Amino acid sequence: MGPHISGITDINELIERSYVVSIPLRMPFRGLTHREVMLIDGPEGPGEWAAFTEYPDNVAAKWLAAALEQAFDDTVAPAPAGVEKVAVNATFPALDPGDGAAWWKKFPGVKAAKVKVGEPGQLLIDDVARVNAIRQAVGPDVTLRLDANARWSVSEADKALFMLRAFDIDYVEQPVSTVDEMVYLKRQLRGTGIRLAADELIRQSGALDEVIDKRAADIAVLKVSPLGGIRPTLALAQQAQDAGLQVVISSGLETSVGLSWGARAAAIVGYQTHSPLAAGLGTAVFFESDVVTQPLKVAAGSIPVNRPVLDPRKIRKVIAAEERTTWWQERLRRCLPMVANGLES
Numbered sequence: 113m114g115p116h117i118s119g120i121t122d123i124n125e126l127i128e129r130s131y132v133v134s135i136p137l138r139m140p141f142r143g144l145t146h147r148e149v150m151l152i153d154g155p156e157g158p159g160e161w162a163a164f165t166e167y168p169d170n171v172a173a174k175w176l177a178a179a180l181e182q183a184f185d186d187t188v189a190p191a192p193a194g195v196e197k198v199a200v201n202a203t204f205p206a207l208d209p210g211d212g213a214a215w216w217k218k219f220p221g222v223k224a225a226k227v228k229v230g231e232p233g234q235l236l237i238d239d240v241a242r243v244n245a246i247r248q249a250v251g252p253d254v255t256l257r258l259d260a261n262a263r264w265s266v267s268e269a270d271k272a273l274f275m276l277r278a279f280d281i282d283y284v285e286q287p288v289s290t291v292d293e294m295v296y297l298k299r300q301l302r303g304t305g306i307r308l309a310a311d312e313l314i315r316q317s318g319a320l321d322e323v324i325d326k327r328a329a330d331i332a333v334l335k336v337s338p339l340g341g342i343r344p345t346l347a348l349a350q351q352a353q354d355a356g357l358q359v360v361i362s363s364g365l366e367t368s369v370g371l372s373w374g375a376r377a378a379a380i381v382g383y384q385t386h387s388p389l390a391a392g393l394g395t396a397v398f399f400e401s402d403v404v405t406q407p408l409k410v411a412a413g414s415i416p417v418n419r420p421v422l423d424p425r426k427i428r429k430v431i432a433a434e435e436r437t438t439w440w441q442e443r444l445r446r447c448l449p450m451v452a453n454g455l456e457s
């Protein structure tokens with residue numbers, strides 16, 4: 113356990129403080145129709161353990177470190193005084209092109225839209241049709257971002273970005289998986305105005321140093337939960353900005369509990385920046401219901417920066433089945449010692 117996290121006496125107390133919820137999604141995302149997470153109600157407020165269920169324990173333990181920081185750490189930097197909201201992007205999953213315009217309406221006032229591309233089961237023509245429909249729906253003044261989640265090979269990325277550049281793309285998140293592939297592609301894209309962002313390379317491979325050394329990206333995408341908390345996130349943000357990269361704070365399909373910590377990070381990072389990039393934190397809209405008194409809905413292109421307060425009535429409505437709760441409790445028993453052993457470092 114990090115030196116700042118105190119007050120966790122034992123696993124049974126943690127379990128007593130926890131709720132597993134399964135929340136239906138309005139729009140399938142990552143192949144999911146429900147989002148299952150464990151909430152931990154600590155002395156500092158609620159924490160969200162949102163590691164996707166297929167993740168191995170060593171990865172899930174990092175997400176747990178973030179949840180424990182949220183619930184138990186009373187020394188984390190607060191949002192800067194006076195910063196009450198942060199700008200967010202719209203997030204488009206691999207939806208049918210015909211559904212693009214209706215989904216866009218859920219993000220009023222937003223100035224940037226992020227579109228998933230290269231998803232399993234999708235062909236390049238599907239991506240082109242979707243990005244085309246979304247560009248038409250959002251109009252010419254909204255910035256478009258693509259995210260391929262490291263799924264393309266270099267030649268697939270070459271071909272795809274040759275087709276997709278017609279839609280005026282600001283940047284592409286991890287078109288390819290390795291640093292060297294990113295470097296190659298960045299060279300190919302010179303003169304097109306399309307920038308590259310690193311996401312998986314930072315949160316899964318811990319390769320920000322190499323990304324910086326080889327100038328493999330223009331933007332660092334940072335997510336509080338997968339990175340093990342706001343503390344490591346802010347340290348990476350500082351490192352990236354010192355090296356001349358821009359930072360985008362994003363998230364992992366979390367409830368408004370997890371999103372609120374992203375908003376805090378984005379408020380801190382944006383406060384030091386003249387023109388902060390819109391954060392990937394507008395995803396509360398995916399959830400049919402939420403778990404806090406004031407869900408972080410998008411209004412005027414932003415979400416509020418606030419401290420989450422659990423709503424027991426809302427939690428009761430989405431509480432998970434007993435066997436799923438048991439599954440998470442067992443996962444907690446396995447992962448807690450990994451956090452205690454300092455895996456997050």
Ligand SMILES: [Mg+2]
Pocket residue numbers: 259261285286311312333
């Ligand atoms: Mg990404």
